Amino acid sequence: MAAFRWQFAACPSTLSDYSPVSTPTLAWVRRRQNQGHRNCNSTNIKTFHGLSYSGGSSTCAGRNRSSVRCFSALTPELKTTLDKVVTSDKVVVFMKGTRDFPQCGFSNTVVQILKSLNVPFETINILENELLRLGLKEYSSWPTFPQIYIDGEFFGGCDITVEAYKSGELQEVLEKAMCS
Numbered sequence: 001m002a003a004f005r006w007q008f009a010a011c012p013s014t015l016s017d018y019s020p021v022s023t024p025t026l027a028w029v030r031r032r033q034n035q036g037h038r039n040c041n042s043t044n045i046k047t048f049h050g051l052s053y054s055g056g057s058s059t060c061a062g063r064n065r066s067s068v069r070c071f072s073a074l075t076p077e078l079k080t081t082l083d084k085v086v087t088s089d090k091v092v093v094f095m096k097g098t099r100d101f102p103q104c105g106f107s108n109t110v111v112q113i114l115k116s117l118n119v120p121f122e123t124i125n126i127l128e129n130e131l132l133r134l135g136l137k138e139y140s141s142w143p144t145f146p147q148i149y150i151d152g153e154f155f156g157g158c159d160i161t162v163e164a165y166k167s168g169e170l171q172e173v174l175e176k177a178m179c180s
Contacts, residue, residue: 073134082139087152090177091121094136095146099123106158107146113165119174151177 086092097103102111114121126133126145140147140154148155164170
């Protein structure tokens with residue numbers, strides 16, 4: 001298994017201009033007051049195994065500073081990147097924090113279960129990038145974290161993982177994935 005670190009560097013000039021209002025499948029954002037018109041010229045917004053994802057030039061639209069816009073966080077480029085990431089390892093966990101420093105109890109529970117089963121897995125810290133976090137909710141159609149992918153398929157969150165672990169189903173699924 002190749003070790004990697006998936007880094008997401010947000011475009012601060014664009015992200016700082018907006019603040020989330022609500023985050024269902026679509027994110028509603030409101031332009032913050034007293035912010036000038038800016039362009040994001042970052043061309044290497046997201047990187048994974050040398051693969052760059054750039055959302056393009058993001059422009060703060062409109063002169064009306066109180067205008068509200070709706071956008072989907074799951075862009076085609078992010079979807080393509082996530083497709084590659086979830087198939088890059090047999091087990092991938094999108095979580096709050098890292099394997100060595102989980103920053104939420106649910107993420108810690110999933111990490112402890114996977115460690116107890118001696119399963120190799122990769123973790124990706126969703127707290128490093130808000131657009132990644134929002135995009136993943138759309139990608140998986142699952143609103144909470146952690147999100148566990150086994151053999152490229154979404155398995156579930158913490159509750160499903162705990163139930164599957166207790167019933168023995170998780171061990172079977174992992175065994176099958178490791179053998180494929």
